[in-house]
Structures are given as C-alpha cells and as structure tokens.
Amino acid sequence: MASRVLVLISGNGSNLQALIDASRANPSTLDASIIHVISNKKAAYGLKRAANAGISSTYHSLLAYKKENPNNPQEARQAYDADLAKLILAQTPDLVVCAGWMHILSPTALEPLKEAGVDIINLHPALPGQFDGANAIERAYEAFQRGEITKTGIMIHHVIAAVDKGAPIIVREIEMIKGESLEDLENRIHAIEHVEIVNGTRMALEERGKNKQTSA
Ligand SMILES: Nc1nc2c(c(=O)[nH]1)N[C@@H](CN(C=O)c1ccc(C(=O)N[C@@H](CCC(=O)O)C(=O)O)cc1)CN2
Numbered sequence: 001m002a003s004r005v006l007v008l009i010s011g012n013g014s015n016l017q018a019l020i021d022a023s024r025a026n027p028s029t030l031d032a033s034i035i036h037v038i039s040n041k042k043a044a045y046g047l048k049r050a051a052n053a054g055i056s057s058t059y060h061s062l063l064a065y066k067k068e069n070p071n072n073p074q075e076a077r078q079a080y081d082a083d084l085a086k087l088i089l090a091q092t093p094d095l096v097v098c099a100g101w102m103h104i105l106s107p108t109a110l111e112p113l114k115e116a117g118v119d120i121i122n123l124h125p126a127l128p129g130q131f132d133g134a135n136a137i138e139r140a141y142e143a144f145q146r147g148e149i150t151k152t153g154i155m156i157h158h159v160i161a162a163v164d165k166g167a168p169i170i171v172r173e174i175e176m177i178k179g180e181s182l183e184d185l186e187n188r189i190h191a192i193e194h195v196e197i198v199n200g201t202r203m204a205l206e207e208r209g210k211n212k213q214t215s216a
C-alpha cells in the first residue's frame, strides 16, 4: 500500500505540486499518496493546488490562538503546536513534509509525532549551516554580492527542535553566477527543489521502511 504523506505549506505550494505530480505520474515516480495538506496561511495558493488535486486540507491559524492568548504569545504558540500535532496525527501519516512551511515547530508539536513514529522532513534552500532560517535565498544572494560565498544550495533534512539543524537527507550545491538576478537564481533553485523534494521524500520513506523492519 502507498505510504501516506502529509504536507505542511505556507505559500505558493510549487513543491507540494511536485509531490502531487510525482505521486500521480504513470508510472508514478513516488510510491506515496499525498493524504492531506495543512497551511498556516489562509491565502496560500498551495491550498488551491490541494483542492484542484482533490486532496483535503486544513487552514490552521496561529492568529486565532494569539487572539485567545493576547497577553501570552508563548502560550498561544504552545496551544497552536499541540493542536497542530493532533491535526496531523488524525490523518495517520507515515511522513510529514515541510514544503515551504514557515512556522518553527516547538517540541510540543514534534514530541507527539516522534512518539507516534511519524517522521518529519523539511526542504530548505541553503546548504547545511549556511543560512538557517527564513529568507535563505535572498541572504545567499546578498552574501554572493559581497563576495563572501561562491555557491549556495538546497537540502532536505530531518526536522528537530533546532531549526535547520536536523540530519541532512539530500544536499545539492548550486554554483552562483556573477551578474545573475535574484529572480533567476530563485528560479534555478526552485527547479532543483522540485526534483529533490521528491527524491528526499522517497528516501525518507525508504529509511522509515528499513527502521520499521529492524525494530520489528
Ligand atoms: N523545529 C523546527 N521547525 C521548523 C524547521 C526546523 O528545522 N525545525 N524548519 C522550518 C522551515 N524553515 C527553514 O527551513 C524555517 C521557516 C520559518 C522560520 C521562521 O523564522 N519562522 C517565524 C515566522 C516567519 C513568518 O511567519 O514569516 C516563526 O516561526 O516565528 C525559520 C525557519 C519549519 N519549521
């Protein structure tokens, strides 16, 4: 039976689309079913991509939690993350893929998934330890303009509490080109991401299968 993959998004969803297309290609290039999509942004175009593909989705709003806890943003995030874990586990996924998911997951979200044996991976548009966090492509571009770097890259990595510090699954280096616009660099990076998000998801599912065999 195909593995069950749940995808977390916050925006355009082009990497979600790559996963959907790979899982539905004939013959499929990803032996998985994209079972559900969760976005933390209501306007995320990825929600429309899910709807167009007939995939169920949830908009999980941090704003609602902040309104309920106006004087304690930390408590709001904890409650949000606790409910996020419940939303994810209710879909009984084998794997969670962060594909442009722009919310730092606290242990309140990560621990229930770990206890349930659900792996979580993330796509990040930088090399390990190079530009952790948000806006990595822009930061790499600016560093290149300052002569500080000559290459950037992308990675697919396991998600742990420390942001972008989880063990890499795939790392692809991308040479930077003098005179290239930020937009052209972004387009080159996204084209590589759309291939590697599928490969990284496949590898994470294979890893999970091996781990389940050895622990059986
Ligand atoms: N615990 C972890 N959570 C997440 C990881 C991770 O490795 N460990 N990866 C990120 C994805 N990501 C980079 O790859 C990333 C996304 C967002 C941020 C960030 O600063 N988010 C802010 C809000 C920013 C916004 O809303 O625009 C925040 O959460 O306060 C850093 C890194 C996914 N989560």
Ligand SMILES: NCC(=O)N[C@@H]1O[C@H](COP(=O)([O-])[O-])[C@@H](O)[C@H]1O
Pocket: 009, 010, 011, 012, 013, 014, 015, 016, 046, 099, 100, 101, 102, 123, 124, 125, 133, 134, 135, 136, 190, 193
């Ligand atoms: N720190 C995480 C991060 O920056 N993720 C990046 O968000 C974009 C999502 O694009 P998409 O919504 O079109 O898939 C991708 O470039 C991904 O690497």
